[in-house]
Amino acid sequence: MNIVKATLRRELLIAFRSPGDIINPLMFFVIAVSLFPLGVGADQEFLREIAAGVIWVTALLAVMLSMDSLFRSDYEDGSLEQLLLSPQPLYFIILAKVCSHWLVSGLPLVILAPVFASMLALPEQGLFPLVASLLIGTPILTLLGAVGMALTVGLSRSGLLLAVLILPLYVPVLVFGTGVVDSALNSLGTAGLLALLGAMLILAISLAPLAIIAALRISVS
Amino acid sequence: MWQWLYKLTSPKWFYTISGQLMPWLVGLTTFLLGVGLIWGLAFTPPDYQMGENYRIAYIHVPAASIAMGCYYMMAIMAAAFLIWRIKMADMVAKACAPVGMTFTALALFTGSVWGIPTWGTWWIWDARLTSTLIMMFLFIGVMALRSAYDSETAGGKACAVLSLVGVVNVPIIKYSVEWWNTLHQGASSLSLSNTAANPPEIWMPAFFVGFGLFGFYLIAIILRTRNEILIRERKAEWVGEVLSATLLVNQGEV
Amino acid sequence: MGSFDSFSDFLAMGGYATYVWSAYAFFILVLIFNVWQPILSRKKYLKQQLRREQVQQERAQAQQKREEMTNGSAT
Amino acid sequence: MMLTVKNLYCERDERVLFQNLDFSVAEGEVWQIQGSNGSGKTTLLRILCGLNDEFTGEIYWQGKEQSKTRQEFNHEVFYLGHAPAINKTLSPKENLSWFCASRGLRNNDQIKKVLNSFNLYGYEDLPCYLMSAGQQRRVSLARMLLSQAKLWIIDEPFTALDKQGVQELEALLSAHALAGGSIILTTHHSLQMDYSIRVVDLDAMAGLVAA
Numbered sequence: 001m002n003i004v005k006a007t008l009r010r011e012l013l014i015a016f017r018s019p020g021d022i023i024n025p026l027m028f029f030v031i032a033v034s035l036f037p038l039g040v041g042a043d044q045e046f047l048r049e050i051a052a053g054v055i056w057v058t059a060l061l062a063v064m065l066s067m068d069s070l071f072r073s074d075y076e077d078g079s080l081e082q083l084l085l086s087p088q089p090l091y092f093i094i095l096a097k098v099c100s101h102w103l104v105s106g107l108p109l110v111i112l113a114p115v116f117a118s119m120l121a122l123p124e125q126g127l128f129p130l131v132a133s134l135l136i137g138t139p140i141l142t143l144l145g146a147v148g149m150a151l152t153v154g155l156s157r158s159g160l161l162l163a164v165l166i167l168p169l170y171v172p173v174l175v176f177g178t179g180v181v182d183s184a185l186n187s188l189g190t191a192g193l194l195a196l197l198g199a200m201l202i203l204a205i206s207l208a209p210l211a212i213i214a215a216l217r218i219s220v221s
Numbered sequence: 222m223w224q225w226l227y228k229l230t231s232p233k234w235f236y237t238i239s240g241q242l243m244p245w246l247v248g249l250t251t252f253l254l255g256v257g258l259i260w261g262l263a264f265t266p267p268d269y270q271m272g273e274n275y276r277i278a279y280i281h282v283p284a285a286s287i288a289m290g291c292y293y294m295m296a297i298m299a300a301a302f303l304i305w306r307i308k309m310a311d312m313v314a315k316a317c318a319p320v321g322m323t324f325t326a327l328a329l330f331t332g333s334v335w336g337i338p339t340w341g342t343w344w345i346w347d348a349r350l351t352s353t354l355i356m357m358f359l360f361i362g363v364m365a366l367r368s369a370y371d372s373e374t375a376g377g378k379a380c381a382v383l384s385l386v387g388v389v390n391v392p393i394i395k396y397s398v399e400w401w402n403t404l405h406q407g408a409s410s411l412s413l414s415n416t417a418a419n420p421p422e423i424w425m426p427a428f429f430v431g432f433g434l435f436g437f438y439l440i441a442i443i444l445r446t447r448n449e450i451l452i453r454e455r456k457a458e459w460v461g462e463v464l465s466a467t468l469l470v471n472q473g474e475v
Numbered sequence: 476m477g478s479f480d481s482f483s484d485f486l487a488m489g490g491y492a493t494y495v496w497s498a499y500a501f502f503i504l505v506l507i508f509n510v511w512q513p514i515l516s517r518k519k520y521l522k523q524q525l526r527r528e529q530v531q532q533e534r535a536q537a538q539q540k541r542e543e544m545t546n547g548s549a550t
Numbered sequence: 551m552m553l554t555v556k557n558l559y560c561e562r563d564e565r566v567l568f569q570n571l572d573f574s575v576a577e578g579e580v581w582q583i584q585g586s587n588g589s590g591k592t593t594l595l596r597i598l599c600g601l602n603d604e605f606t607g608e609i610y611w612q613g614k615e616q617s618k619t620r621q622e623f624n625h626e627v628f629y630l631g632h633a634p635a636i637n638k639t640l641s642p643k644e645n646l647s648w649f650c651a652s653r654g655l656r657n658n659d660q661i662k663k664v665l666n667s668f669n670l671y672g673y674e675d676l677p678c679y680l681m682s683a684g685q686q687r688r689v690s691l692a693r694m695l696l697s698q699a700k701l702w703i704i705d706e707p708f709t710a711l712d713k714q715g716v717q718e719l720e721a722l723l724s725a726h727a728l729a730g731g732s733i734i735l736t737t738h739h740s741l742q743m744d745y746s747i748r749v750v751d752l753d754a755m756a757g758l759v760a761a
Contacts, residue, residue, distance in 0.1 A: 006651030010637075010644065017639040017677070078633025081601060086652040087624035093652070147386055151379050155369050164365050165383060168358035169390050172397035179404060200393065211386050214303070218378045221602045262499075263485055264477030273489035277498040284502075320509060327505045331498040338494055374604060437506060444513035452520060456564075468525050 003088040004096045011100035014073075022104045025066035029109055032058040033116045044121045051120035052130060052181035056137075059109045060170050063138055064163060066105035067145040070097070071153045071216070080153075080220055084213075094209040094216075098146050099139075106138035122181075129184035129194075136197040137177040143208035144169050150215035172200065230307045232450045233459050239443045246443075250436030257429025265423050275423075277335040283431040285328035285353050287438050289391070291321035292356060295363070296388035299381035309446075311377040312453065314384065316445035318364045320438065325357035348402035352395045359387050373453070551576050551613070552701055552732050553598065558607035560593060567593055568752055571607070575701065580723065580733045580745055585752030591736040592632070592705055594752065598734065599629035599703045625653070628699035632706060634690040638679035642670060642689045645678065649693050657696065664695045669718075683710040691719065694726075701732045708739040717742075 015022055036054045037047060074080045083093060113134050114127045122130065148166035152158035180193045228234040261279040268275035295317035301310035332350045333343040344350070363380050370376030454460045479485040488495045551574045558571035567590030575581055583591045596602040598609065600616065600623065609616040611623045636645050646661045665674055668688040678686055687710040694702055702723075708716055716739065723733055724745045741747060 002656065003651045003654070006648050010640070010648040013644060014637060014639055073637065076633070077637060078631055078635035079637060081629065081631055081633070082635045082649065082652065084601065085599060085624050085627075085629055087621050088652055088654055144386075147382070151366060151383060152369070154375075157369070161365055161369055164358075165362045168355050168362060168394075169387065171355055172390065172393045175397040175401045179401065182404065203389070207389065208386075211382055215379065215382050217601075218375050218382065221375065221596070221604065258499075262495075263479060266478050267489060272491060274491040274494055276488070276491075276495050280498065280502045319512075323505050323509055327502060330501045334494045334498045334501075338491060437509070441509035441513070444510065444517075448513050448517050448520065451517070455524070464521070464524055465528075467521060468528070 007096035015104040021069040029062040051122035063141040067149040102142040133177040133180035143204040154219035253433030261426035281331040288324035299384040312449040322360040554610040556608040560605040589752040628697040
């Protein structure tokens with residue numbers, strides 16, 4: 001698929017030429033996670049309890065805050081119109097766009113997460129499950145966020161609206177994502193939950209692009 | 222049946238039929254709610270565990286399930302609007318959001334109030350309360366999105382997409398919250414939904430209140446939809462006639 | 476009075492009066508809100524339309540008058 | 551007939567932009583949509599290319615309903631709106647190569663040639679934010695040639711172009727029409743083309759919605 005490659009190339013080029021879009025969500029993640037011990041105290045026992053939840057919630061917020069760069073500039077410079085009028089299958093173009101966005105905004109979070117999880121005293125046996133759950137979970141967050149972004153990109157005051165629209169939809173990912181880590185810490189199996197997250201990812205991959213296309217058509221018209 | 226449904230997609234028909242139906246619906250709803258409430262409040266024996274407090278369940282349980290049903294209805298209307306471009310469907314969907322939100326608010330309030338003597342606190346992250354809370358957020362999201370759009374059609378379509386995305390999520394959210402609840406709390410032995418285990422004389426009134434509340438829900442939706450029809454179809458001739466007729470009657474009071 | 480011995484017993488709700496009655500009060504509030512809000516907005520809308528019609532009529536009358544005057548001066 | 555429009559009707563904010571709009575665009579024809587500001591020129595162009603569906607009436611593409619030949623239609627029609635659709639952090643070459651991919655074309659060697667013909671020699675790899683508005687406009691217009699589309703729907707193509715650019719663009723439009731392509735455009739500039747131009751006047755179409 002030539003168009004998928006071309007879209008990935010274009011998006012990654014744009015992302016690397018404006019590195020703020022990559023670094024800012026990451027910095028948000030790092031700083032927000034560091035604030036928690038300052039807020040709740042540095043008691044190792046307590047931090048261990050909340051580590052997975054803190055990492056997941058901040059990762060979720062970071063993904064949501066990074067969404068703005070996904071369609072904003074394309075909407076403003078008219079590229080979105082050209083994209084919607086493309087004779088190539090839109091489904092794959094959109095998927096490629098979302099995928100490259102995840103590569104620059106979601107993947108770095110997944111890679112950094114174990115470092116900050118150990119700073120929050122998360123025991124070793126929880127680290128791999130945390131990374132695995134983030135690896136499967138953050139693409140779902142990006143896909144759902146992209147739907148919200150597509151719905152609000154045409155509106156002038158859309159920042160907080162996006163949060164109101166999509167944070168409730170993030171609930172299952174958060175629940176099962178932290179559930180994976182909890183199960184691992186309690187020496188329960190994590191495969192079932194990871195499979196569940198995987199099923200949700202497949203569902204999101206198959207349906208979210210359709211919703212994104214419909215939403216973009218509304219925003220552009 | 223199909224023809225009747227088809228006719229309902231015309232605003233004029235909806236307006237006329239709902240107008241004719243309204244007195245019956247109001248009568249039936251009043252009857253059902255009246256019987257159910259009096260029966261449930263005064264004539265059923267107290268619960269062996271919760272005492273008289275369980276009587277809150279008569280409104281809490283139907284409110285929560287109607288709110289959820291309201292979301293599904295909104296999503297069905299959204300699909301009808303997006304697929305067949307039935308404008309009527311969007312008007313009903315628009316009416317669903319605020320009504321559904323008040324019903325979730327009702328379920329949350331009654332649940333919390335019930336919780337004070339039972340759990341010793343007004344809020345516990347009980348499975349039903351939590352998923353109702355998220356339900357309310359979903360309704361708020363739809364309403365916020367609609368009000369953010371200037372264009373009526375674009376806003377309607379955007380809300381339709383959002384409610385369809387939401388409706389895929391609702392069962393997943395519900396399931397995830399229930400799973401989370403059992404993981405973290407252990408099933409709380411006392412939950413408002415446990416009333417179903419009670420003998421028939423206790424849940425019979427719930428039947429009446431449930432259907433009564435459903436009737437009321439329909440009334441609320443219809444009232445809002447009729448307003449919406451008058452506003453959006455104001456250029457249609459028949460609306461002009463309706464308006465001038467109502468204006469003549471009401472000239473004194475408005 | 477059904478399962479209660481007296482009316483005051485009924486009001487007391489076996490010690491749960493605050494909870495039961497506040498729940499039902501909120502219930503009534505929700506019912507009232509859902510009926511009153513649409514009725515109110517309907518009234519507001521009708522009023523608006525009435526005003527609009529009046530303005531239109533006035534405009535039409537003024538227009539007519541102007542036309543009559545110009546016609547009158549022409550003849 | 552390439553594009554046939556039947557009984558098109560569109561209203562916005564209680565105002566009829568146009569009604570009973572009928573016209574057909576055949577091979578080799580240039581159509582100009584005229585009208586004052588806010589008369590719905592842009593809206594009409596967006597309806598014709600399929601970005602706006604708030605209308606009633608029928609649009610046919612080569613005899614078939616437009617909505618049923620979407621993919622074919624998108625292949626053979628090129629739309630250029632007010633916005634340049636140029637990402638400013640990318641170079642002209644990068645912008646255009648994505649455009650070609652999005653049209654399913656693999657003519658990367660052509661890009662350089664087309665850029666040269668638009669007087670952009672030497673600017674191929676410069677990020678677009680370093681270029682002037684006129685140069686950015688040329689990059690945007692270069693897509694017309696790359697698209698290999700039969701019908702060009704272009705909205706105000708002459709903005710930001712200098713005198714020479716205007717002449718060149720006019721020559722380009724004539725050449726496209728002479729080669730059997732068709733053009734629908736709006737412009738405030740009076741066209742100096744040796745080519746017969748058909749006109750749709752939207753000001754004549756407007757009307758108020760009956761209260």
